[in-house]
Each structure stands twice: as C-alpha cells, then as structure tokens.
Amino acid sequence: MTNAPSRTELSALGEFGLIERLASRIVPIQPSTVKGIGDDAAIIDPQGLHQVITTDMLVEGVHFDLAYMPLKHLGYKAVVVNLSDVYAMNAEPRQIIVAVALSNRFPVEAVDELYEGMQLACANYGVDLVGGDTTSSTSGLVISITAIGAAKQEDIIYRSGARTNDLLVVSGDLGGAYMGLQVLEREKAVFKETGAQPDLHGHDYIIERQLKPEARKDIIELLRKMEVKPTSMIDISDGLASEALHLAHASGLGVRIFDDKIPIDPTTYSTARDFNLDPSTCALNGGEDYELLFTIALGDHEKVKGNPSITVIGHMADADRSVALVDKNGGEHALQAQGWDALLKRT
C-alpha cells in the first residue's frame, strides 16, 4: 500500500458495528435464501433438493502468508476452496457462512478488503453470504467458511462410485499452484535478504494458480452438456496422488495413473526444472490446484475424447487395490499420499 492509507481501528466499530457495516453491503440473490445476515441463524429453502455441506478453515502462518497474499485474494480463495468441494459432489453451491477471527493489528480497511474478495467470489459463482461470526484473535487471522449446496439426490456423485476399468480423468492442469508458491517463497526470501523487489516475470500463470484459484463450475456444466455423469469425483486440494488414493480407497479398487498423461502447463514444467524439481512429482503431490478428478465409464470415452479441458490420465484397476504410477516404459511405482498434510506443517 502507498500514500499512507487510512486506518480505522476495529475497536472503533465493535463487533455489532462491524457486522452492520458488512451486512449493509451484502445482498442475497439466491431464491433459496429466505433469510441472510441478521438473525440467530440464516434460513434456506431447499426447494425439494438435497443439501450438501462442507467446511474449510484457513489459518495464517499455516495456509497463507500475508507477506505475499493480498487480503482480497485471500478472501476470494477462502470461498473458492469451499465451493470446489461442493462442485466435487456434482452440486450447485448456493450459500456460504463465514467465521473470521482477527487480531487488532488488522484495521477495518483490511477486513473490508477480505470481505470484498469473498463477495467477488460469491458474485462470480452466484452464491450468497448468509451469515457468520466475527471475533478477535490473540495473534493471527483465521477464516472458517462453510458452504451449502443443493442437488437432486440422483445427481450427487460420491467418491465411492468408481468401478473397475473406469477411466480416471482430470480437469485443467496440475502442479501450477505449488510451483507458484515456490516462486513466491523464493522472492520473499530474496526480499528479506537483499530488499530486492520480487521478480515474478514470466510466472503470472502459476502465481495466479496459487493466489487466485477458481473452482471448476465450468467442468460440471461441461459434463452435463456432454451427458457424462462421472461414477466418482473429488477435488484436488492435497495433490493428485492423495486424491486418487481417496477415490480408490472409497471405491475399494486400485488405480493406475500414466505419468506421461498428467497435464502440466509449460510454465509449471519449466519452473519446476529451474527449481530442480520433477514436474510430475509437483503435479502428484503439490496440491491446491482445485481441479476435479473423476472417473467415467469406459463407454463414455468417445464423448470426452479430445476435449481440451479434460484429460484421461489412467483407469481404475481390479480389487487387488494396488495403486500405482506407470512410467513411459510400463514400469509401475507404488503411489503414496504425500500431499500437503496440514497437521505436519508446523512453524
């Protein structure tokens, strides 16, 4: 920030003042939202549909670093990671409810930025922010968002529905968010040591993947248009290997992933090489790509073939449950979840 931005202390507003300030800017658009902010609870009319519900908590110093994560992006991302879970059930997200803990180092203007990001995500995905809790924290920023979605019972897709020989398909490309994080961490270290301004040149794509991910609403719509209903689905938050293992485990099957089929963007690839990292490993274990990983019946292959938004990367295997990465020579390597284990990441 430049030109000495104005700073209003949170204590000048108080909790109720802050809630009123935020509520005045938030207008529900979902017909299913009966009552948003302003009572003991929000009220939703399910309109005859099943409701899906999911929550994700983001903790400063664990999931984000405000040294390079602008608050508006953080707000946007905090919403998107939850919506991604709703899409992964083949449901339509409709409402979110937001709990935020803030220390007094954040002025009202910072809270505004955070909520601007959340509201932008809500607008982009047609979701209402219907309530929440705002409280103080003794140190860092904690954001906990719960997303509610709706779907017909028969449309919901579980992790457990995959069958032997189903094709394993992924949307978009993988490893970018992880490599974006590596670049940001490197530039932060350089800045700390030398004071040099960050050089993010040529890394726009992977930095956007890290700072402003999107949930794949478009893929859900595409599949519907193609008349392909996946047999199982999950979103990629912890890395391809970890999520493929979840699908295999839940479905009681094994899985084969072909290394040379994994979609990796050229920027991700070259940056991984610059960091002396194996691009496939970044895709398998990097996480935070928020792409969709799903299985489809072999008979649906013709329908999806050649679509640039999705890639067939493998198939489900017999119930011996072996889970492997297949290299270009046909060699099989046991896959292990080495995804981002938030409980092991301590500072």
Next chain:
Amino acid sequence: MTNAPSRTELSALGEFGLIERLASRIVPIQPSTVKGIGDDAAIIDPQGLHQVITTDMLVEGVHFDLAYMPLKHLGYKAVVVNLSDVYAMNAEPRQIIVAVALSNRFPVEAVDELYEGMQLACANYGVDLVGGDTTSSTSGLVISITAIGAAKQEDIIYRSGARTNDLLVVSGDLGGAYMGLQVLEREKAVFKETGAQPDLHGHDYIIERQLKPEARKDIIELLRKMEVKPTSMIDISDGLASEALHLAHASGLGVRIFDDKIPIDPTTYSTARDFNLDPSTCALNGGEDYELLFTIALGDHEKVKGNPSITVIGHMADADRSVALVDKNGGEHALQAQGWDALLKRT
C-alpha cells in the same frame, strides 16, 4: 490429569489418520443425514423442511482459558452455543460440522477429549457430527462449529416479529455464567500467586453455568406443549440488555424491562454481592447464559403464568423505540448494550 497420562503426538497420526480415528467413533443417527464424514461434503435430506444454519467460532485466550476449562467441557460448550442459536429460531438442530485448528502442544489424547465433549453434546441433543476440517495452528486452539437445523417454514420465529404490548419473557435465570467466570478467574489468580488449590466451594451452580451450559431445547418443547408461539425470539449469548435491544431494533419497537422481575439465582446474587457487583448488572450485561428471550402476545399470558421455567420480565413498547430498565420506584433508565463484545476483548 494424574499418573502421567499417555501422550501421542498428532504428527504420529497425521491429518488423514486423525480424521479416520475420529470418524470411526462417530455414527450418524439422524434420518435426515444421508452422508456424514468421508466425502468432499456431507449430504442432508431436508425432508421437506426449511433449513436454518448458524456458526460460532471460539478462540483460545478470547473465549476460553484452558487453565480452568477442561477440553471435554469446551467441546460440549462449543456445540451447545451453536444449538442454542438453532433453538432460538424455533427449529430442531440436526447436524453440526466442525473445524478445529490445533497447535502441536496438543497430543492426540487432548483431541480425543475435545471430541468426546462434542459427541456427548451431540448425543444429548440428538444431533449428528457430519464433517469438518482439522488443521494445525501456529499458536492456540480455534474451534469453529456450524449447526444446521430444520423447521416448517411457518414455525420459524424471527427477531423481528414482536408487536407493541407483547410480553417479554425469559427462560431460567441470568448472570450465573458471568459470575461463574469471575470465581474461576479469581481462583486462577490466587493459584498463580500462592499456588493454593482453587476453592470453588458453594459455587457449583454458577461454575456449571459457565463451564457446561445447556441449550434450552426443553423450553422450545414446553412452549409447543403450552400452545404458545412466541412472536419473536433470540438466545442470550451477550447479555439480556444486548439481546433485548436486538429484539426491539429488529421489530422497530421499544422495550421496558422491570428490574425486580429479572430472574437471578441466589448463588449468583450472593456471589455478585461478594464481588461488590450489582446482580442486575451481571444479568443485564454478563452474557453466556444461553437462555431464551422471547415475546408473546398479551393474550397468551394466562398460558405461561406461574410456570417456574419462564419469567415475564417486561413488555414491548410503542414505536418511539425507547429502550429502558424500569426500577422498583418506576424510574426509567436507558438501556445500552454492554454485552461481551468479542472484538474489544483483547489480550
């Protein structure tokens, strides 16, 4: 704890291991729970009812102090404060979803205790724990719970439905949780200074009000049995004054509360006197009692009169919107919300 309790590091389990450990002990009982823990989201069948949804976040050092709050009680209370909001809409809580951030100073056994408390509350209120997020924290413990309830559209009670001359009614008694906190804080200070064991003798009731509050499910059932439908309702989390102001504000009315009608338990009263505090002030501004505050039509007075579980403490006044406490001589004193403002409470 005594006899050197066993300590298992969280890192020995990891996030997925911890989730599996917790999930194996959690069995859904609600017919409306289609899918609990184990997919990208939980799934609820609303069974033709509207859904109410509310969230509360509890932060270590702000909302609780583990020096005197056992983890099992904390888990219980974290659930109850959310269920209280659902009852305040005249709805039946059915599911909760839990996000927890933990630092590595907590062993697996501590997490078990916390969840035992949450599961006990779930069992007592017939609610399912259907999902959540478990992550690490750089310092303290943060618990964010979202509760989902169900009600017929026509049964839902808003804050905004009160009419002029409606009676203002409160369940149970007030100020106890606040005085319990004062005793616990005093004994903590004495322990720090002298090492003396806490003397909680004679304070059981108010300490239980603070450490193990209950949500007033029984009052919702009682009102239904009496065939009394409140015109407006709220739960008392921030203190009587603050909540009465919310009802008045939302309904566009004023309110009169008669000082000598406010129900205060003898233990609360005498402890307040010992602390040189005005018992009425503790009831008005103490908070955390989780009683229900509601308004009923004047015509329903006969139905509720004499019931020991509820007390008529005032009435809604004309639209001049003046909000006052009436003393025993008929003098009126403007009421202000001096409830527990979590944003001002910094350590």
